[in-house]
Amino acid sequence: MDQIITDVNLLYGEELIEKSGxxxxxxxxxxxxxxxxxELPTDLPTTSxxxxxxxxxxxxxxxxxxxxxxxxxxxxQEKESYEQMIIRAVSNCQKYLRHGITTVRDVGSVNDISxxxxxxxxxxxxxxxxxxxxxxxxxxxGGHDPFWARFLDGPTEALKATRExxxxxxxxxxxxxxxxxxxxxxxxxxxNAELTYEELKVICEVAHDFGLKVASHxxxxxxxxxxxxxxxxxxxxxxxxxxxxxxxxxxxxIAWVPTLYTYQQNAYANGIPDYAQEKAKEIVRIHEDxxxxxxxxxxxxxxxxxxxxxxxxxxxxxxxxxxxQKIVSENSEVLKTATSNAGxxxxxxxGQIKEDYEADFMLVKENPLDNLNNLKKVEQVxxxxxxxxxx
Numbered sequence: 001m002d003q004i005i006t007d008v009n010l011l012y013g014e015e016l017i018e019k020s021g022x023x024x025x026x027x028x029x030x031x032x033x034x035x036x037x038x039e040l041p042t043d044l045p046t047t048s049x050x051x052x053x054x055x056x057x058x059x060x061x062x063x064x065x066x067x068x069x070x071x072x073x074x075x076x077q078e079k080e081s082y083e084q085m086i087i088r089a090v091s092n093c094q095k096y097l098r099h100g101i102t103t104v105r106d107v108g109s110v111n112d113i114s115x116x117x118x119x120x121x122x123x124x125x126x127x128x129x130x131x132x133x134x135x136x137x138x139x140x141x142g143g144h145d146p147f148w149a150r151f152l153d154g155p156t157e158a159l160k161a162t163r164e165x166x167x168x169x170x171x172x173x174x175x176x177x178x179x180x181x182x183x184x185x186x187x188x189x190x191x192n193a194e195l196t197y198e199e200l201k202v203i204c205e206v207a208h209d210f211g212l213k214v215a216s217h218x219x220x221x222x223x224x225x226x227x228x229x230x231x232x233x234x235x236x237x238x239x240x241x242x243x244x245x246x247x248x249x250x251x252x253x254i255a256w257v258p259t260l261y262t263y264q265q266n267a268y269a270n271g272i273p274d275y276a277q278e279k280a281k282e283i284v285r286i287h288e289d290x291x292x293x294x295x296x297x298x299x300x301x302x303x304x305x306x307x308x309x310x311x312x313x314x315x316x317x318x319x320x321x322x323x324x325q326k327i328v329s330e331n332s333e334v335l336k337t338a339t340s341n342a343g344x345x346x347x348x349x350x351g352q353i354k355e356d357y358e359a360d361f362m363l364v365k366e367n368p369l370d371n372l373n374n375l376k377k378v379e380q381v382x383x384x385x386x387x388x389x390x391x
Contacts, residue, residue, distance in 0.1 A: 174215050179191070
């Protein structure tokens with residue numbers, strides 16, 4: 001249905017340019033035209049935004065819908081039945097729209113639960129954001145996050161595992177290229193490269209043949225290097241990035257999803273499992289330095305929260321953006337990580353208030369470019385041109 005929203009202050013286009021008093025014509029779920037009210041049709045349904053700020057629907061590139069964000073989500077998961085896991089994932093999914101988050105990328109779930117939740121949203125069985133889900137993570141036998149892993153060893157198994165996830169309906173392929181901080185008390189190090197270059201290369205080739213992107217959990221340098229050489233599309237976390245690796249990413253158009261907030265929580269929140277806190281404290285400053293040093297390099301940086309991980313609630317996108325802002329002090333550039341940058345990383349026409357982009361946006365009381373906390377003052381949310389939340 002066509003509609004026109006008038007009297008709105010816009011954060012327009014890729015650069016979030018402030019435009020006052022313009023109107024937005026939404027047609028068939030897409031932003032058809034932006035401009036003065038006098039230049040738009042007069043015979044269409046019209047709503048006044050009364051001077052609210054129109055901000056692109058936010059995009060979180062790294063969530064785990066089935067985790068509960070407690071001190072120890074794995075422990076919660078182990079106590080729950082499969083049916084309870086599904087119910088929790090659906091419940092978490094439904095929290096996003098009312099916070100102005102219209103797209104999330106779920107990069108790891110037990111038994112492919114996230115694929116079922118994504119399909120349920122697409123079929124309008126449940127309400128929720130657009131979900132781009134990986135289902136199981138592709139991991140070496142005994143590797144990072146074994147509870148939702150599809151174990152593989154060798155290029156042939158890598159080929160089969162990738163095809164399996166594609167067959168199940170995955171919209172992104174997630175790999176564990178290194179060990180991690182949280183998930184297992186013993187048996188992994190963040191510095192260890194886990195999947196080999198040869199395995200990663202096969203995964204990337206198959207995924208790209210089917211038009212899917214590959215997201216790589218990669219903390220230590222060797223695993224990051226293997227991922228870049230193999231052709232992944234995003235480096236998730238990326239603590240040990242250095243100048244050489246960043247230049248390689250620039251040359252290959254590989255994006256970075258740093259997920260700063262979750263490691264701050266692992267390092268400093270009270271009650272986090274000791275093994276995870278010790279590992280996080282060793283690398284959190286390295287992570288901050290990498291972000292500070294390379295934020296303005298010629299790579300796309302996207303916002304991901306790891307929502308569901310220890311002490312990272314659904315949603316935590318404003319907390320992630322504020323964490324970024326504390327390090328680099330650039331509100332506009334930081335907000336782009338959850339809007340235009342994230343849309344580009346996904347290769348979708350989302351994340352911008354601009355002609356021909358999907359009409360995913362929210363209306364907030366005050367300008368978030370003045371204070372990112374204003375993103376919490378959500379009055380209305382639109383998804384594909386339909387009002388899905390109103391305060």
